[in-house]
Structures are given as C-alpha cells and as structure tokens.
Amino acid sequence: MSGPRDAATGSAAEPTAGRPVATAVVVGAGLAGLTAAAGLTARGIEVTVLEARDRVGGRTHGLAVAPGRQIDAGAAYLGDRHTELLSLVAELDLKTTPTTMLGASRFALGAQHATRDGRFPPLNAVALGDMFELLDELTAAVRPEAPWLTPDAERLDTTTAAAWADEHLTHPDARLFFPLFLGEMMAADPADVSVLHLAFYLRSGGGIRYLNAFEGGAQQDRIDGGAHQVCERLAERLGTRVRLGEPVLAVHQDADGVTAHSTRGSYRADVAVVALPPLLADTIDYRPGLPVRRAGGRTARGCAVKVNLVYPEPLWRQHGLSGWSVNAEGPLLSTVDDSPAADGVGVLTGFVTGSEAHRFAALDARRQRAAAVEQAARLFPMLPPPIGFHVTDWVNEQYSQGCYAALFGPGDWLRHGPTLTTAHHRVHWAGTETSTEYFGLMEGAIRSGTRVVAEILTRL
Amino acid sequence: MSPDSSTATTSPTASPTAEVQDLVAIFCRVLESTDVVADSDFFELGGDSLIATRVLSAIARGHGVELSFEDFVLAPTPEGLAAKIAAGR
Numbered sequence: 001m002s003g004p005r006d007a008a009t010g011s012a013a014e015p016t017a018g019r020p021v022a023t024a025v026v027v028g029a030g031l032a033g034l035t036a037a038a039g040l041t042a043r044g045i046e047v048t049v050l051e052a053r054d055r056v057g058g059r060t061h062g063l064a065v066a067p068g069r070q071i072d073a074g075a076a077y078l079g080d081r082h083t084e085l086l087s088l089v090a091e092l093d094l095k096t097t098p099t100t101m102l103g104a105s106r107f108a109l110g111a112q113h114a115t116r117d118g119r120f121p122p123l124n125a126v127a128l129g130d131m132f133e134l135l136d137e138l139t140a141a142v143r144p145e146a147p148w149l150t151p152d153a154e155r156l157d158t159t160t161a162a163a164w165a166d167e168h169l170t171h172p173d174a175r176l177f178f179p180l181f182l183g184e185m186m187a188a189d190p191a192d193v194s195v196l197h198l199a200f201y202l203r204s205g206g207g208i209r210y211l212n213a214f215e216g217g218a219q220q221d222r223i224d225g226g227a228h229q230v231c232e233r234l235a236e237r238l239g240t241r242v243r244l245g246e247p248v249l250a251v252h253q254d255a256d257g258v259t260a261h262s263t264r265g266s267y268r269a270d271v272a273v274v275a276l277p278p279l280l281a282d283t284i285d286y287r288p289g290l291p292v293r294r295a296g297g298r299t300a301r302g303c304a305v306k307v308n309l310v311y312p313e314p315l316w317r318q319h320g321l322s323g324w325s326v327n328a329e330g331p332l333l334s335t336v337d338d339s340p341a342a343d344g345v346g347v348l349t350g351f352v353t354g355s356e357a358h359r360f361a362a363l364d365a366r367r368q369r370a371a372a373v374e375q376a377a378r379l380f381p382m383l384p385p386p387i388g389f390h391v392t393d394w395v396n397e398q399y400s401q402g403c404y405a406a407l408f409g410p411g412d413w414l415r416h417g418p419t420l421t422t423a424h425h426r427v428h429w430a431g432t433e434t435s436t437e438y439f440g441l442m443e444g445a446i447r448s449g450t451r452v453v454a455e456i457l458t459r460l
Numbered sequence: 461m462s463p464d465s466s467t468a469t470t471s472p473t474a475s476p477t478a479e480v481q482d483l484v485a486i487f488c489r490v491l492e493s494t495d496v497v498a499d500s501d502f503f504e505l506g507g508d509s510l511i512a513t514r515v516l517s518a519i520a521r522g523h524g525v526e527l528s529f530e531d532f533v534l535a536p537t538p539e540g541l542a543a544k545i546a547a548g549r
Contacts, residue, residue: 120509125529129517132510136490209511216506 020046022460023269025260027248027284030058031075031442032430033275034234034242035088035449040273041238043457048269049238050262052247052399056235059403060442062226065310065388069340070226071347073306073392074403075442076338077219078227081206082443084450085230089223092233096221097341101214103317106325106335106379109176113379119214121326127171131178134168135208138199145436147200148417157414161198162190176328183333183353185211186440187304187404190354197408204439218441224341227442247399250285251427258426271459273452275430278416279401286427292419294429298409299416301395301402302440303357307332307350307372310388314339314346316380323348325379330356331368332375345388348376361393405440406433421451423459428452479523479545483538486518502536512536525549 021044026037029051037047055061063073077099078085089096107114107121114122121128143150150156165178182188186201193201205211211218223229235242246262251272253259258272274281278295314337316323323337332350339346350372352360360368369389376383394403408416420434430452435444480498487496490511502512512532519541520526525548527541535544 118509120512120529125513125516125532126520126526129513129515129520132514133517136514209508212510213508216508 020044022046022271022456024048024271024273024456025050025258025267025269026273026275027251027260028052028058028275028431029056029231029235029242029244030275030431031060031231031445032432032434032449032452033058033273034231034238035446036273036275036430036452037238037241038234039450039453040456041241043453045456045460047238047241048267049235049242050246050248050260050267051242051244054244056242056244057228057231058445059394059400060226060228060231061392062228063308063390063392065308065340065347065390066345069342069345070228071308071338071340071349072222072226072228073308073390074394075227076222076349078223078442079206079210079213079216079218079220081210082218082438082441084446085443088230088234088446092230094229094233095224097224098221099214099219100314100317100337100339101322101324103320103322105322108325108327108329108379110328115321119324121177123173123177124171127173128177130171131169131174132208135199135202138195139202139207142196142199142203144200144203146417147196147413147436150196150199153196153414156196156199157194157412158410159195160191160410161188161193161195164195164198165190179354180326180328180333181212183303183356184351186407187302187351187353187357187402188300188407189303192298192300192303192354192407192409194408194410194413196413200408200413200436201439204436204444205441206438219336222338230442248284250287252285252287253425253427270426271456272427273430273456274427275449275452277401277431278406278433280399281429281431286424288425290424292416294416295406296409296412296416299412300407300409302404302407303354304394304403305331305352305357305360306392306394307352307368308338308388308390308392309348309350309372309376309386310390311346311348311383311386313344315383316346316348319382321380323380327375327379330375331360331371332379335376335379348380348386350376357395361395365391405444421448421455423455428455479542480538482522483515483519483541486515486522487538490514490518496538498539499537502532507536515541519545 023046026033026049037049059074061074062070250261260267281294325335331352334351338349430448432444435448438444525545
C-alpha cells in the first residue's frame, strides 16, 4: 500500500511545493469534511480525504430529472442566516433560487381535503397556538451552546417528545399536528427524541418561526442546480486529495501520529478529522478506544425518505396552488414545489418522515410508487400521472444512517454532549451533529468544518 | 345618558385601552420586537401564521375569548383584535 501512504505523507507532492507544515487525513467527503479539507489545504497542510462512496456530497445529492435539470435528493434549503453556506456558495460561483410558495395549499388532515390560502392548516388555531407557546418556552430556556447545562436538563433529557406531548397537548388538533411538525422540522418520530434535543434543535436552527418559515426563514432558498454542487466544487479544487470508494475501518494513534486504515490502504498523518454522523463514526475501530462513544444507545437515525415526482411542468401553479400540502396520512406527509428555477419540468417533493419513513422504506419499489402516485393524485387531482418518479431512502443509506441528522434520544445529550467536540488525542470531530449552531443543517456542517480547522491550527 | 353608554359603564370589562396595550405587549413578545403600536400590522412586522396562533393562544388565556385564524387575518393589529375580543364576549 505504498501508493496511498506516499500520497498522505506528502512525498508525492510537487517538489516545488516544499514540505507541508503538517499532514491531515479527513474521513468523509460531505460538506463538513470537505470544508475542513479546503480550510486545512489553504493553510499549507497536506490533506487526504477518504470517502466511502463513489461520490462526494454525503447527505447532499443531485438527481437528474431532465437533461440539464438537477434537483436535490438530499439537503436542499437555506435561509439568509446561513451565512457560512451563503459565502461558500458565492465563493464557488453558485447561485441561490427562491423556494416557490405562491398560491393556495392543500390539506388532508381529516375526512375531507381542503384548499386554503397560505400555509395555515384547517385546525384549531388556539390549540396550535397553545402548543407553539409551550414549544417556544422550552426553546427559549435551552442553553444552545451547552444543552446539558440547561436548567432542569436531566428531566428534559430523560423525557421523550412523545411523553411530553401526551402530558401537555390536550386538544386533538395539537396531538394531530405535533408529530407532523416534528417530522417536517427534524425528520423525527416524537418517540425518538428527548425534549432537550427537540428544544435544542429548534433553538439551534434559529427558533420555531425561522426554522418553519419559507420566505424569511430556513427554507427561503435553494441552490440553483442542486446543493451537491457545493461539495463537488470543493472536491474539484482538492483534486486527487479526495479518494473515493475507501470506507475507513480503523483509526489508530500512537505517540507520533495517526493512521487511518481504509479498505484499500493506510494513511499516516499528524491529525485526523472524522466528519461522519455519530452512528457512522461509531463503526470505526479507534485505538486507543474512545472514552465516550459518539452515539448513545438511544441515538436514532433521522427518519426521512424523499420522494420526487416529476411532471412536464409545474402544472399546479396554473390552478393557483403552491404545491405545498400537509397530510395526516402517509406516505407523503408534506409536499413542496421543488421545480428547477429554469423553465421546464415541474417537481413535487414529498417528505416521508418519522415512523412513516420506516414503513415506506420497507415497501418494494412498485408499492412505493403506487402509494405515492395515488396520494399525489388525490391531493392534486388536476395533475396527469408523473413522467418521472424517484425515491431516496436516507434511513437505510449505509454511509449516512439517516437524514436530516442523527436524533438524540433520552440520555444522549447529558452523556455525549460534553464531549461532542472534544478531540480524542489527534482525532478531531466534524459533521453537522457536532455543531451547536444550525445543528442538522448544511450551515451546521460547514461551521463544524471551520471549527475543526481552527482547532488543528491551534494544536500545530 | 343613552341606554348604550349606561350599558358600557356598568360592564365590568377592562377598558379598551388596557386591552390594546396588552395586545401590543403580546405582539412585542412573539415578534421579538419593540416597534409595535396600536395599529401595527402583524404581518408587516414580519409575523406569520405560526406565531399568529401564539397571539390567539395568549388572547384565549388572558381574555377568555377564542378567536379563529380568520378573525386574526381580518384584523391583524392590536386595536383590530381588541375589537374582535369585545365582539366575542
């Protein structure tokens, strides 16, 4: 395995480049890993990025729906508070495009389908308001930079969001809407997350209103042509430093350095960055072993399956509809207009989240298509059958283990929170789950990558 | 004295001004803003349907009147909602 070893130690680097100040091996070529790799490279550190898949991008992934038309099969949305992502987008010569939300919404929350202006569901407004007031109270009380230090953290950490809802939500409309809201916001089933994680997640993302909003919120824009391009362009700049198809099995350290062992070779470096979701980071063999594992016994996979229905054009707009819908019954618990900015095909994205994601993922492809297409036809009877249909099952994706992000269950924050960003000797941790700012979002991933670069520069 | 005004003076409800002030305070709290006056439009101040429900929740708790989302949209100002509360009693 002399090839990879040479690349990592820098002896294969151009002679004119001189000796690198240090070497680093980065595990994972998602947004966090690539941000870290780009930052370290810019400071003269010789970097090797090891990626398990045959593509970069992690939980961002482009899907071709028509010639020259790519959409997001993974992470898609951003808002103007996502400043690190926005500056990266600009630096990489990419553009954003607004998420279209004009027109009436469709709701299937009871026996009948309803069409209403705006996004407000035909449910008891006071009951939903009571729920949002309670959630806002929880959100305001959390310590976002250190959730485990939140007042009453122990109780909040041991209680699931489902138990909290059972106790505090009395009106049937609030009980109906709560799991739909959690599914939309964090791809979680209420039984999977602690109240502390729920409150932290909402706070970290900028509060309930910001996280929920399209215009003026976290879903305001998309990246024209797909968010995966951010990763692709970062990887292009890194060139041969990025090695695909090399899942890392072990990270071993000694007094002089760290070695990452992939399925194809061993890479020696001064420091390592593990930029993986916690459940995946725990599949690596660390020596010496980690004092605290990256995930807990109750850490769950983010439960999102994304369904993309492709039409000849965004035909719902001609009927005064936005494409937005909210539905009590699955598989599509909500739909949104994700059509490419350029003229041409129309794309409705259906979100299958929470426990519904597990049910849907277990169906064979034919049944998935039948269930989703049938539901779309009930919601939007004016539409012809779709000309394209795509399912992206993030729950069972081997090298993500869930999406949008890992779900911290009871006990997780108190046990794992304090060491979330603590380096294990020469091993540093990145990934959106290590960012207390915009946790679970692309913005969080980038901020974690930037943090790791600063940590490593301090160490050197 | 007209029969109307005598009804008003014997009614034990809070004065309209106090109600409007309370609504201004609710707007300030949910909008996280200090720029609210009696005729401020909730949606122009950046409010949306989600936090509008929080205003309706606060009104139900503080004034014992359950207004609908449509009521809110038709009168999205502190004085407009105060009138809706008075009508709802």
